[in-house]
Amino acid sequence: MPLLPRRILTTFEQRRSRELAIVFLVLGILVLSQAVRLVWVAYLERGWENFQAEKAQADIAIAVQEFGNLQRSARRVAVDVGQQPDVLDYLRGRRNDRRALFAAVARATDAHECGVEVYDMDGELAAWGGSSGPSIRREVHIALDGQMTSVVVRTPVASQLLVASPVRTDGKITGVVVVRQTVELDYPLSNRFMSFVGLNDRLGNQLGTTVEFNFLGDTTGRKDGRWLAAPLYGIDNSRLGIVSILRPARSAVIEHLESGFAAFDTTLLVVLCLAGLLPIARWLLQRRTQPAGAIGLIAALWSVRYLMVWVGFPGRLISQSIFDPSLFASEFGGGLARSAGDLFVTAVTLSLSLWCLAPVTRVRQRKDQRSSGIVGFLWHTVVAIVMTFFLFWLLRGLGAVVRSALYDSTLGYGDPGIIVPSFAMSVMILSLGMLCVGMLAVGVRTTEHLLARLGSGRPGVIRVIILYGTAAVLFGILQDEPLMSTPYRLMCATCFIAATLFDRVSRPGAARPRIGTTVTLYGALSLFILVPVLQRNIEEHARSRVEAFAVEFLRPVDGWLKFVVEDGLRQLKDASLSQTDARTVSPTTLKDVPLGAWAKSTACREGYSALFSVLDSVGGEVGEFTIGSQTSLVSPFADALPLDSTGMVRIKSIGDGISAVRVYGGTTLLRDPSGHPSGYVRVVIAAGEQQLFRGDNPAVLRRSAGEPIESFYRPITLSEYRDGLLVRTTNTAVPYTHTLSDDIRATLNRPESPTVWSSETIGEATYECYSIRRGSDSHDVIVLSMERQPLLLTMVGLVKVPLVFIVAALLGGGVLAVVAWTRGRRYLFTFRDRLLTAMLLTAFVPLGALMFYSQYAVHHRVIEALSRRLEEETASIAQEIAGIGEYADVSSDLTLRPDRVELIASNAGTDFNVYVGNELRISSRPELYATGLLDSRLNGRAYAAVVLDGRRYHMESEHVGLYQYEVGYRPVLDAAGGVIGIVGVPTLYRQDEVDRELSERNAVLIGIYAVVLLAIVIATMILANRIAAPVQKLTALTRDVARGDLEISSRLPKAEGEIGELVQAFDAMARDVRRSRDELVQVERELAWREMARQIAHEIKNPLTPMKLSIQHLRQTYRDNAPDFHSILDTVTRTVIEQIDTLSRIASEFSSFARMPRRRVEACDVESIVREAVQLFRQDARVEFHVDAEGDLPSLQADRDELRRVFINILRNGVQATTGSGRIEVTVRRSAKGVCVAFRDYGSGIADDIRPKLFQPNFSTKTDGMGLGLAIVKKTMDDLGASIEIVSAVNRGTTVVLDIPIEEDARAV
């Protein structure tokens, strides 16, 4: 049942007030939102204390429950593992196969991402997997006694939850399963690889407050009134720790609430404006073909756009993904492109604006300048020049946008390693694509106008070419920054001309442009416009990056590195003080302090080689942490640093040239809470010139992965020259005898040119070199070299651009198809579509399969090569370690001095670890294990493979967070073949190279396939078009024949084979039908003339009878000498005269119908004749006339008056059929033959039984008239060789369509 009376609903529908309803609805929600906000804020203000207390209680309950959930989850895993058949069998003693046990444990750790350990009934570790931790013998024994227990243990850097679950078999306890799960990291070492979020942060984000879990034995939690604490209990109800929640602050809560409402209100405001503009937009859309309507629409569009900019919608609300300014942000337009998403919206708005402009900027009439006189000629020329320069100015604007897309973004467009672009990059490319299509459309329209002014035909085209060429050259000369090269401008001009001419060639004979072909052409030409300027900007951007690196290289960074040391000292001092303040000072506690302080410091974030240490009051080491490749330089410098309370940073430079390393260090005094000096803290860092004074630790070890020089996808190498001779270089391809060219030295010797770009070929590679002098001349020169990308890689890097275009076109087509389907319109798959689809599927499916297989093969080959390399490296290291037993520096339990470890690692060229049993004993990178980043226990699967299976080599994939790397394992065997240890060689520090190689190979592979696929698509479309074209043409001709146009012989398509036979048969059939039609027409004409003659005879007989009777009566009265003879005479003569008039009128009408007047044939503008005829009826206020004529219509050779009479007849019928008020629409379009004029009224319509008789002479449904109007129209059309078609339905109106040929030859004689 409707909520409102039907009368009101109907009224609403009639007045289209759905939009109004939306406006009021949104307004209502806006008002309601404000009310809710005010009420809520008032509630918070009044009842804040209750709210705060309730929220804090609720938050703490959630935190306690979450901790409980963790325990329950770990318990479930432990119980599941304990019920595995392999585990039960082993613990029961039925099987002694530890391999199966290890496999079961590995499955559990992979599934649940936790550490799992299985202990036998003696409490000995039988199998393990995942992360390790401190020994938990006590908990294992408790579990062996039959009680499940949980505990939180501390590692140097983390808190681990352990659940120990007894395994029962036949009622007896046969073992224990322990599950380890890290709940908290004590230092914030997280980067793009480490996605671990501890309990504190996870719950803090969820609850919107600060949460602290404390497992250190603190029983009271934070003693601050702002905190609320609750105890934490284990599975066995033992106390494990305490959780503290910061009570919410009123200002923070209210601020959060306000910002939420502000975002909601902003969205509603935008929706309100859109809803309010909708009816205006609808009204304007109906008037889009008029200038005022078009401008109004554009104004509305840009009003909405700038409203969105003003309120910051949606960029400021989202600020992520494509609205993140760190990906792209430019200031042009006052905020139109402050993110990739904003640029996309602006591009859409611009495209819609151009769409609105299209109908009003159409060329209406060709003005031939030759007929306009000298003044007209000059005027047209001046206008043409101005239009051309504006066009090139717009092109320059496009160049600025593309340049901004490179320079104002961090997206790597040219990186060949990125084949499938990210969402943000795809949006950027799509935006640029839309702008290019818009540019092309503007260029085509401008070219059309220029051709209209400068003359059509070949001379006009030549003039336009000359004009464009001149403008392209002049623009480069006149502009300081043309933003694109002259050849590129010329190429764009060529695209404009080509698109315009193609449009003209494809138009004649077609009622509408071929949409699919037009879209493809515009898309392809847009690529031609976009790709070259994009590639050029990529090259220039790469150069500017090199120049930026060079500036950093030359600029001393003492200030920055001093800051890093000072920051480290501050972090270390704060950490040490907090430990002493908690009165938990112990050697163990302070020992871990340097690691935690390092992890929070700038040195960690930037990845510098660093040493952090805590010293006692006499300089003795209490705790120390070192990391990085330069520790051999850092440690001696640290030892030499004086103990200083000032915190002054000292600097030492070691080495020279590009190999120089600068070491910075400082110490500061540490005081205890009572203010007495208690020790010192010391920080030392090192940075090399080669790395541009940036950190060189791997990204996985940094808190934030910055931009080391190696991450740039075109690697840059450094070379140093002294007096033109190569001193040192990081480029192994440069021969040691290489010299700096004299030209470069001469250029650098000039005072005004301290830098110079050059190109150099070394070996098979070409490099772009940026040379910088360090002094005032070329004595000391640094060269940054960047290898030029091979053309294949460049093409591969740019294949993402057409890929985005194609995907966008497919998505757009899909959306349109869905919309059409929901509206009940079905897309009819044509023969061409089916052919194209079949050919594409035939090509794509096997090619796609081949591509995937090739990708798999490439990956497999790279991993195989890596495995072989690891195999060799592990063999070399194992051999060296096995042989060390002969030397005195190896103790019996296989330990090595650090310098020996470093020597072995250096000789092998890789890092390595050595395990004894499952414990890490030796490592060339001990800091990785000290930080807890890597587990120091041997991987369970590796142990099973090497020790249990006896394999000589095994490779395992391991991971640190999201970062995956490979590790090769090999046993170290003694002389008797016994395993004394296991060597592990991880690719952790080299994985970036492996990943890079893999991605480059994949990029080339996928790029080649993408290019091949693209070529297949183009070739297939061309082939499908060629094959389907004759069929499509035949289909169109069939429709023409159905309409009555049988003169098709000249338009038949050329074809061979079966289609050619079909064409011939069709032609023969059309000729037969034409002959039959002509005979039928002749017969019908004869019949019509006979009928007309009969009618004439009948009509003539009608008045003759009364005439005869009257004369007879008169003669009788005369003979009878009737007394009223005179009156009778008067009556009779009157009667006779009337009948003679009737006869005369009949004769005139038929004379008009049958007359073959002398025609005055001339060139007629159909549109103007239509408008003249319509004008005659505009006096009738009931009927609204609407004339829509296409521009650039051809002239017809016909009698102007005759045509006008035809139009008047039809219009009169339409007006007479319209009862009450109504509308008559007249459209004038090009047709296949010439011009098509359609008259549509919304009157009473024509019944089906009447329609066949419409053109019969003397047939009329009206009470007056002779019924000859349409017959006259038909005759005129026949004489012109035109066709007339009437479509009508009762009460729905009538459409009369006239199709008039241009050429006289087409007309019937």
Add this chain to the structure above:
Amino acid sequence: MGNLLAIICGILLANGQPALDPNVGEEKIFGDVEKGIAVGSVAQFSEHLGPQVYLQLPESEGAHYSANQAFYVLDLFLRRHKIAGVKFTTFGTSESNPYATGNVAYIVKGVRQNAQVYVALARRGDRWVITHLSIY
């Protein structure tokens, strides 16, 4: 008419550069930066941003940004982090590359956090520009 609108579009599309004053000293620039961060407005010092600025901010990775991009990245940071106070405590010159370091406090989710701020300048042509800005 179409060309008039095209001109408007071209003006909107074309990228422009603000006018630059070469006579601004480094103290003024550091003062502008301090003031801008304090009030949460990048516009206070955006004109001093160099063509390439190395930015490092909390919860994001460090990278080189253009001046345009740096403006919006900093603007986003200052909108998300309510600044409670900022003060440059140390000024230094490192062979004609002046820098300033100091402390900044901001509030996120009602919790006050402290960080260090580092700003470094370099000469570009005849004026000083900001080339490095770190807050963490």
